[in-house]
Amino acid sequence: MLEITSTRSNPGIDPALHVWGWEIPLYLFVGGLVAGMMVLAGVAMLRTARGEDTKSFFSIQTPLLGFMLLNLGMLALLLDLAHPLYVWAIYITFQPLSPMSWGSWVLLIVYGLLLVSALIRLPESWPWLGVRVPLLQKASDFFVKSPVRMRWLGMANIAFGIAVGIYTGILLNTMVARPLWNSAVLPLLFLFSGLSAAAAAVHLATVVFPGRPAPRSLIGGALAAMTQPLGAEPPAKRTIDTVIRADIAFLVIELVLIALLLLSLATSTLSHIEAARLLFSGSYGLVFWVGVVAIGILTPIVLQALELSHRIPHTVVPAVLVLAGGFALRWVLVNAGQASEIVSAAARL
Amino acid sequence: MARYGMVIDTRKCVGCMDCVVACETENDVPIGFSRDWITTEVRGEFPNLSMEIRSERCNHCENPPCVTCCPTGASHVSDLGIVKVTANRCIGCKACISACPYGARYVHPKGYVDKCTFCDHRIKDGKDPACVSVCPTHCMHFGDLDDPKSTVASLLRTRKWHTLLPEVGTRPRVFYLT
Numbered sequence: 001m002l003e004i005t006s007t008r009s010n011p012g013i014d015p016a017l018h019v020w021g022w023e024i025p026l027y028l029f030v031g032g033l034v035a036g037m038m039v040l041a042g043v044a045m046l047r048t049a050r051g052e053d054t055k056s057f058f059s060i061q062t063p064l065l066g067f068m069l070l071n072l073g074m075l076a077l078l079l080d081l082a083h084p085l086y087v088w089a090i091y092i093t094f095q096p097l098s099p100m101s102w103g104s105w106v107l108l109i110v111y112g113l114l115l116v117s118a119l120i121r122l123p124e125s126w127p128w129l130g131v132r133v134p135l136l137q138k139a140s141d142f143f144v145k146s147p148v149r150m151r152w153l154g155m156a157n158i159a160f161g162i163a164v165g166i167y168t169g170i171l172l173n174t175m176v177a178r179p180l181w182n183s184a185v186l187p188l189l190f191l192f193s194g195l196s197a198a199a200a201a202v203h204l205a206t207v208v209f210p211g212r213p214a215p216r217s218l219i220g221g222a223l224a225a226m227t228q229p230l231g232a233e234p235p236a237k238r239t240i241d242t243v244i245r246a247d248i249a250f251l252v253i254e255l256v257l258i259a260l261l262l263l264s265l266a267t268s269t270l271s272h273i274e275a276a277r278l279l280f281s282g283s284y285g286l287v288f289w290v291g292v293v294a295i296g297i298l299t300p301i302v303l304q305a306l307e308l309s310h311r312i313p314h315t316v317v318p319a320v321l322v323l324a325g326g327f328a329l330r331w332v333l334v335n336a337g338q339a340s341e342i343v344s345a346a347a348r349l
Numbered sequence: 350m351a352r353y354g355m356v357i358d359t360r361k362c363v364g365c366m367d368c369v370v371a372c373e374t375e376n377d378v379p380i381g382f383s384r385d386w387i388t389t390e391v392r393g394e395f396p397n398l399s400m401e402i403r404s405e406r407c408n409h410c411e412n413p414p415c416v417t418c419c420p421t422g423a424s425h426v427s428d429l430g431i432v433k434v435t436a437n438r439c440i441g442c443k444a445c446i447s448a449c450p451y452g453a454r455y456v457h458p459k460g461y462v463d464k465c466t467f468c469d470h471r472i473k474d475g476k477d478p479a480c481v482s483v484c485p486t487h488c489m490h491f492g493d494l495d496d497p498k499s500t501v502a503s504l505l506r507t508r509k510w511h512t513l514l515p516e517v518g519t520r521p522r523v524f525y526l527t
Binding site: 001004007013087093099175344 | 392456
């Protein structure tokens with residue numbers, strides 16, 4: 001028998017580590033979602049540059065929505081900081097070994113890319129502004145009229161979307177003290193969870209703002225511009241079906257990655273096995289198996305497959321479930337991950 | 350450059366917590382927080398018991414995960430080889446707290462992350478850290494691990510010792526004699 005007592009009781013550290021609350025899971029979710037949106041938009045841009053599918057040219061691009069969501073995520077990050085007045089300290093240095101430093105700088109580039117991507121669509125999706133600022137139209141044409149620039153923009157969106165999608169996972173798995181996060185599967189899992197959430201969000205946006213010629217009013221146009229799945233041409237049903245099909249593929253890959261994550265933990269050291277055990281009991285187990293796997297992945301796969309084969313009508317239910325599941329995944333991994341710890345080999349002798 | 354380390358004789362330590370109190374006084378540690386603490390491990394079945402009492406703190410690892418994850422460089426290895434935090438560069442993201450396997454760091458009520466400094470303000474004056482200087486059983490020793498004539502180096506040569514969680518690969522510089 002072994003009994004360990006400690007006189008330490010530091011807030012947030014004892015009895016179990018809990019320094020990150022809802023803010024970090026929310027940021028990880030939103031960051032992944034925006035990353036996925038960028039990849040989807042990038043693919044659409046590449047297709048446009050090749051002259052394919054020009055009808056639903058911008059139909060699945062949501063850069064302004066991504067911009068707003070990223071702001072929300074950044075706000076959550078700022079709220080998490082214990083010393084927020086010193087946040088500038090991130091941008092006076094670059095720490096090559098710190099994924100958080102990489103992420104901070106990449107996010108600056110992402111902001112720029114999202115704004116440029118939003119700009120090319122702005123005059124059409126927000127006519128009120130387009131008419132009043134002719135320069136917008138010129139800037140937009142600069143990209144839209146050139147397949148080469150369009151292709152570069154598309155590739156940049158894909159590359160930085162993937163970078164943002166995986167860096168949050170790398171950030172967590174460099175923390176050697178938290179065995180639940182010590183798996184190279186984690187960055188991929190976050191990337192694909194972000195892609196599935198993005199497909200769901202784009203699907204949801206096309207329903208909330210059904211494609212019509214953009215409203216000419218100030219407010220209506222602004223709202224339309226935010227999501228940008230609208231234009232004179234609503235996204236073709238074919239395009240929506242492609243998004244749903246992609247979502248199913250992302251969800252299936254996510255399921256495989258979750259299985260691989262559990263397998264890699266279960267076949268590793270005692271610390272990792274104990275970490276995996278956290279996902280099989282208590283509130284973490286409930287959220288993980290019911291919230292993430294059953295409600296967030298399996299149910300939407302089935303519902304969307306039935307929708308595609310016309311057995312049930314299209315609804316926003318699967319999209320909402322995917323988004324909820326995406327947040328639940330970040331919540332459970334951040335919280336259970338903090339609770340996981342290195343089990344001293346000596347303590348078990 | 351000196352490679353400072355601490356050697357603590359668990360056969361002499363009685364867990365009196367003088368080191369803890371000395372640290373709180375010397376470093377103005379906020380109430381309810383600890384830079385160092387006492388861990389007691391009791392092993393076996395009554396009446397066949399063995400006990401190890403340890404005064405624990407930041408291990409000032411040679412391979413510190415709290416330093417590599419820091420996005421601003423606030424968490425750094427000082428020119429004395431001591432793991433420290435620059436308060437006015439720390440944004441309070443708490444990544445270093447998550448990264449530390451020893452739970453040695455905490456968020457100071459003023460917002461920045463705080464931890465043991467090996468009392469480097471005392472070391473510079475040639476004194477021992479506060480915890481070492483007050484130990485009534487003289488179970489704690491501090492010095493240059495690279496200097497073969499130092500007490501710490503000779504104790505590590507002649508006695509059996511262990512570090513905390515060596516399997517993590519952090520290479521702690523606080524050693525426990527057994």
